[in-house]
Amino acid sequence: xxxxxxxxxxxxxxxxxxxxxxxxxxxxxxxxxxxxxxxxxxxxxxxxxxxxxxxxxxxxxxxxxxxxxxxxxxxxxxxxxxxxxxxxxxxxxxxxxxxxxxxxxxxxxxxxxxx
Amino acid sequence: xxxxxxxxxxxxxxxxxxxxxxxxxxxxxxxxxxxxxxxxxxxxxxxxxxxxxxxxxxxxxxxxxxxxxxxxxxxxxxxxxxxxxxxxxxxxxxxxxxxxxxxxxxxxxxxxxxxxxxxxxxxxxxxxxxxxxxxxxxxxxxxxxxxxxxxxxxxxxxxxxxxxxxxxxxxxxxxxxxxxxxxxxxxxxxxxxxxxxxxxxxxxxxxxxxxxxxxxxxxxxxxxxxxxxxxxxxxxxxxxxxxxxxxxxxxxxxxxxxxxxxxxxxxxxxxxxxxxxxxxxxxxxxxxxxxxxxxxxxxxxxxxxxxxxxxxxxxxxxxxxxxxxxxxxxxxxxxxxxxxxxxxxxxxxxxxxxxxxxxxxxxxxxxxxxxxxxxxxxxxxxxxxxxxxxxxxxxxxxxxxxxxxxxxxxxxxxxxxxxxxxxxxxxxxxxxxxxxxxxxxxxxxxxxxxxxxxxxxxxxxxxxxxxxxxxxxxxxxxxxxxxxxxxxxxxxxxxxxxxxxxxxxxxxxxxxxxxxxxxxxxxxxxxxxxxxxxxxxxxxxxxxxxxxxxxxxxxxxxxxxxxxxxxxxxxxxxxxxxxxxxxxxxxxxxxxxxxxxxxxxxxxxxxxxxxxxxxxxxxxxxxxxxxxxxxxxxxxxxxxxxxxxxxxxxxxxxxxxxxxxxxxxxxxxxxxxxxxxxxxxxxxxxxxxxxxxxxxxxxxxxxx
Numbered sequence: 024x025x026x027x028x029x030x031x032x033x034x035x036x037x038x039x040x041x042x043x044x045x046x047x048x049x050x051x052x053x054x055x056x057x058x059x060x061x062x063x064x065x066x067x068x069x070x071x072x073x074x075x076x077x078x079x080x081x082x083x084x085x086x087x088x089x090x091x092x093x094x095x096x097x098x099x100x101x102x103x104x105x106x107x108x109x110x111x112x113x114x115x116x117x118x119x120x121x122x123x124x125x126x127x128x129x130x131x132x133x134x135x136x137x138x
Numbered sequence: 139x140x141x142x143x144x145x146x147x148x149x150x151x152x153x154x155x156x157x158x159x160x161x162x163x164x165x166x167x168x169x170x171x172x173x174x175x176x177x178x179x180x181x182x183x184x185x186x187x188x189x190x191x192x193x194x195x196x197x198x199x200x201x202x203x204x205x206x207x208x209x210x211x212x213x214x215x216x217x218x219x220x221x222x223x224x225x226x227x228x229x230x231x232x233x234x235x236x237x238x239x240x241x242x243x244x245x246x247x248x249x250x251x252x253x254x255x256x257x258x259x260x261x262x263x264x265x266x267x268x269x270x271x272x273x274x275x276x277x278x279x280x281x282x283x284x285x286x287x288x289x290x291x292x293x294x295x296x297x298x299x300x301x302x303x304x305x306x307x308x309x310x311x312x313x314x315x316x317x318x319x320x321x322x323x324x325x326x327x328x329x330x331x332x333x334x335x336x337x338x339x340x341x342x343x344x345x346x347x348x349x350x351x352x353x354x355x356x357x358x359x360x361x362x363x364x365x366x367x368x369x370x371x372x373x374x375x376x377x378x379x380x381x382x383x384x385x386x387x388x389x390x391x392x393x394x395x396x397x398x399x400x401x402x403x404x405x406x407x408x409x410x411x412x413x414x415x416x417x418x419x420x421x422x423x424x425x426x427x428x429x430x431x432x433x434x435x436x437x438x439x440x441x442x443x444x445x446x447x448x449x450x451x452x453x454x455x456x457x458x459x460x461x462x463x464x465x466x467x468x469x470x471x472x473x474x475x476x477x478x479x480x481x482x483x484x485x486x487x488x489x490x491x492x493x494x495x496x497x498x499x500x501x502x503x504x505x506x507x508x509x510x511x512x513x514x515x516x517x518x519x520x521x522x523x524x525x526x527x528x529x530x531x532x533x534x535x536x537x538x539x540x541x542x543x544x545x546x547x548x549x550x551x552x553x554x555x556x557x558x559x560x561x562x563x564x565x566x567x568x569x570x571x572x573x574x575x576x577x578x579x580x581x582x583x584x585x586x587x588x589x590x591x592x593x594x595x596x597x598x599x600x601x602x603x604x605x606x607x608x609x610x611x612x613x614x615x616x617x618x619x620x621x622x623x624x625x626x627x628x629x630x631x632x633x634x635x636x637x638x639x640x641x642x643x644x645x646x647x648x649x650x651x652x653x654x655x656x657x658x659x660x661x662x663x664x665x666x667x668x669x670x671x672x673x674x675x676x677x678x679x680x681x682x683x684x685x686x687x688x689x690x691x692x693x694x695x696x697x698x699x700x701x702x703x704x705x706x707x708x709x710x711x712x713x714x715x716x717x718x719x720x721x722x723x724x725x726x727x728x729x730x731x732x733x734x735x736x737x738x739x740x741x742x743x744x745x746x747x748x749x750x751x752x753x754x755x756x757x758x759x760x761x762x763x764x765x766x767x768x769x770x771x772x773x774x775x776x777x778x779x780x781x782x783x784x785x786x787x788x789x790x791x792x793x794x795x796x797x798x799x800x801x802x803x804x805x806x807x808x809x810x811x812x813x814x815x816x817x818x819x820x821x822x823x824x825x826x827x828x829x830x831x832x833x834x835x836x837x838x839x840x841x842x
Contacts, residue, residue: 038507043500045765046461048420049619050612052454052582053765055500056461066469073420074461075619077766079786110621111767 029132032093035060040090045077053077061091062126068119076115080104083118096125142167144378146208146715147174148250151182152276154269156364157261159278166255174207174255176238176677177732179224182258183236183739184828187226190236190742191835195228195356196338196363198262204329204369205256207680210246211377211433213389214711215411216685218434221246222677225259227355227600229340231554231577232749235599236739238677239357241329242432243350246680248327251373263365268296268330272372275313281367288487289332289345296328296370310372322374330368331361332489337542338362339550341494345486349440349450350432353491354578354600380717388714392706395694397436408613408625409691410605410684411700413437420460420478423448432682439684448479455482455492458499459532466527481532488540497572497579498553499526499535502545504570510562511545517560519545552577569755569762576600583608585752586761587769587785589656593665593795594672596752597802598733599740604672606687607649607664610635614770614782625692628772629780634690638701641723642667651771651785657794662802667726673736674729675708730806731823737808738815738828741837747813750799757792761785809839816841 042058044067058064064083068076084104088097103109103117143149151164172178184190187201195202202225209217221241228234249257252273266281279299284292300310309321327346334342335358342358343351352358361367379385396412398404403414424445429438440450448456460478467473485492505511506523513520521544525531538546549556554577557566565571572580575595581603585592588611594602610631617624626634632646639648647655648664655661675681686708688699700706702722709722720728737745761769766786773783803810807819816839820829832838 038504043762045767047619047766048457049616050609052457052496054457054461054496055765056465057500057503063465066465069469071471079767111619113621 024129024132026133029129032091032096033061033126033129033133036090042083042086042090044083047075047077048073049075058086061087061093061096061122061129065119065123065126068115068122070112070116070119075112080111080114080118093125096121142170145380145717146212146377148206148253148255148375148377150254151256151258152254152271153186153258153260154276154369155261156259156263156267156366159263159267161276164258169256173674173678173728174209175205175222175680176224176673177728177735178256178678179203179205179222179238180236180732180735180739182256183224184735186258186260190739190831191744192226193743194234195226195360197226198363200226200360200363202259202357202360202364203256204245204249204259206246206250206254207678208377208715209679209681209711211250212379212711212715213385213434214681214715215389215392215436216432216434216682217680217711219243219246219432220680220682221249222680223344223352223355223357225355225357225360226743227357228359229356229552229578230600231552233744234356235576235745236736236743237355237599239344239352239355240677240680241344241346241350241352242435242682243346244325244327244433245329245346245350245371247377247433248324248371248373250377251324251375252371253373253375254371257369259364259366262363266365266367268292268368268370269366270296270300270370272300272310272313272326273374281365284367285336286333289330289489290348290487292330292332292368293328293347296330296368297326300326300370300372312374322372324372324374326370326372328368328370330489331358331366332487332540334488334490334540334542335359335362336367337540337550339490339539339542339546340552341491341539341546341550343486343489343491345489347450348483349452349455349486351455351486351489351491353493354603358489377715379715381714384714385711388706388710392700395706396688396691396700398693404693406617406620406622406625407692408609408697409688409693409699410609410686411688412691412693413685420456420475423472423475423479435682437682437685443479445479447483449483451479451482451486454496455485458492458496459527462499462527463529463532464527466525477529477532480529481536484533485536488536490536490540493581494539494553494579495535496582498549501553501565501571505562505565510560517545517548517556521545553579567754569753569759574753574756583611584761584765584769585756586788586790587651587771589651589661589790590665590668592752592756592790593661593798594668596750597665597799598669599736602668602672604668604676604683606668606671606689607635609689611769611771615766615768618768618770618782624782626690626697627780628782630697631690632772632780634697634699638687638689638699639664639667642670642726646780647774649772650774650780652773652775652783653788655774657791657798659801662798662805665802666730666805669733670726670729672729673732674725678728678732679708679712679725681708731825734807734815734819734823735825735828737806737813738820738825738832738837741812741814741832741839742835745813747799747803747811750813751792752790752795757790757795760787760789804842807842810842812837812839814839 343353
């Protein structure tokens with residue numbers, strides 16, 4: 024992957040391509056937050072005892088594939104999502120690990136000071 | 139002591155006539171047939187509001203009623219501390235309906251201890267006032283120096299003023315007593331408005347103590363329009379139950395059967411009554427806290443913290459801004475909690491409804507990025523939405539709505555109203571603004587999936603905000619989320635619940651949320667039960683929505699819930715306190731009567747069935763992604779097998795819902811052509827006195 028390709032995947036999208044993600048505060052409510060770029064998911068997907076990601080993982084993978092443009096990451100996440108042995112929250116944890124690791128690698132490729 | 143005071147009533151109704159700054163006392167005996175709460179409030183509104191055609195609660199002719207239940211101030215489980223408010227509201231579209239709201243804390247018990255079952259508020263004070271109620275001592279006080287104060291300071295100043303001896307201990311001198319020892323250690327319960335109510339914004343909330351608010355209905359704006367800053371209640375009386383031992387027995391039985399073990403709570407419990415208490419939604423900023431509850435509650439759903447902020451905040455107030463803050467502060471969860479709790483505190487202090495922000499802030503963010511909202515844009519704002527998530531922006535945003543400036547002024551009459559004013563009606567119709575019923579925000583549960591919530595909201599007057607069936611959604615979906623087995627399988631849970639809904643329903647098919655069943659008569663009858671249950675057992679008897687209805691419960695043998703149970707059901711506490719001998723279903727019938735009564739008021743206000751429809755996007759667009767990972771509800775397949783099914787991507791059918799509405803009106807005894815009550819129905823329910831008024835306005839429904 025080139026530096027430019029890494030930067031492209033890490034870029035902030037145009038508003039129309041932002042992903043509206045739900046955040047569940049069980050057992051009472053769901054609030055929402057728009058995801059502007061891939062790295063936003065590292066916060067969104069982080070396991071937490073009081074709030075959970077509340078999205079359809081299939082849609083999220085499609086967003087990564089089609090809007091973010093990271094087909095390789097999308098393929099890995101698709102495989103995790105298709106693993107019927109995992110619960111939804113376990114999938115979210117695996118998604119989090121994978122996306123976090125991917126962002127770290129992309130930033131390294133993009134350059135040390137890439138924000 | 140007369141009979142009524144031995145039956146959970148205090149005996150008097152206080153009528154505050156603001157225009158003349160005087161009052162009258164009405165004997166409760168005259169209204170005891172209305173039981174209390176919502177029903178009593180409706181009857182008092184009917185008698186004291188001379189013009190029932192008004193369409194905005196801020197009209198001077200409006201009458202507001204704060205009402206209690208015989209159960210308030212007693213040990214009835216999670217029914218002792220609620221307080222109902224009714225009157226013409228504001229903020230709903232296209233008409234500010236006669237509506238209701240509810241508030242917790244110590245308010246209703248202090249009202250009753252002071253000797254009153256309800257407070258009728260009519261007219262408009264010539265200048266800002268606050269009212270002091272100490273037992274039979276009623277006094278209007280000049281509130282001009284309080285005008286502009288936030289809720290906390292308002293209450294502190296009133297407490298300070300009541301403490302006329304300045305003893306500083308919070309001991310209240312009793313009026314009329316000369317003896318220096320004649321103090322009470324009771325702390326007055328104050329209901330007040332902050333700046334938002336004074337500004338008459340429909341987003342304003344009434345506030346009592348730190349975290350009890352009444353927001354839906356826009357009644358704080360009504361307070362503001364009446365120049366009413368606050369009412370303080372202090373009482374030294376008590377509440378008598380007819381059969382106190384029956385009440386105590388039922389309390390012990392319900393504890394034995396349903397209470398969770400605090401040393402080993404079942405974290406995956408299903409049901410409502412035995413759910414362990416909880417606190418705010420965001421992670422706590424401190425471990426040093428303890429639970430706090432309304433008077434007489436068995437739960438404790440809020441907390442008090444040693445950090446000095448966030449006290450008694452709960453629910454949406456702590457959640458609506460949290461995730462924005464989490465991103466702004468780069469995943470600093472401690473800071474997120476701090477901002478969320480401080481902002482929740484501030485919302486309560488200025489007296490603002492946070493539910494109104496929960497969906498609207500995302501829409502405003504959209505308008506900002508679309509170039510519609512901004513400096514010198516179509517909707518002008520000085521707020522910088524690029525700073526959304528910061529503590530500073532959060533406070534500025536709330537301030538705008540509390541002080542009716544900037545976008546708070548533009549949207550002061552409601553977001554849908556503002557959208558229409560800006561020529562952005564399509565933003566609402568297409569569902570970018572999630573306001574599905576009567577122009578107000580979705581509660582979080584999409585009407586296209588959770589149909590009973592949407593149906594009951596649009597067939598009444600506001601967001602129904604009652605989690606009787608919704609708890610099943612949470613139980614089932616959280617099981618799926620965690621990958622844990624369902625505690626109760628779909629086929630069993632519908633049997634348990636349907637049993638509680640008899641005789642309204644005759645089969646579990648009422649809980650079949652499949653596409654081909656959501657317009658059926660079975661679902662229709664569930665919705666009727668839902669509305670009637672709310673109108674009586676929740677809004678009139680005032681059982682708290684966080685505990686009731688208990689339609690199934692894994693803490694009890696056979697997973698049978700407490701609702702309608704012969705030994706621990708709602709009617710047991712009602713009968714023990716009032717001495718009546720009503721069945722659970724009798725209560726539902728009373729709920730029906732109140733609902734029809736309210737339909738008469740809505741008809742006078744201008745309601746017609748043609749305006750009773752959900753927002754266009756509910757029929758035209760499937761549920762959008764992002765709300766939930768799945769929306770599992772019980773469905774029955776063609777073989778009669780039950781399962782939990784994901785209902786995502788569904789939209790409603792406009793014609794089928796219209797037909798559903800027709801059948802609903804017929805079943806309720808309303809004219810299906812108009813939705814107005816018919817003479818026959820009114821007579822059958824003992825509402826004859828309504829008929830002439832409806833005739834006078836040509837609003838009497840034709841017989842079915």
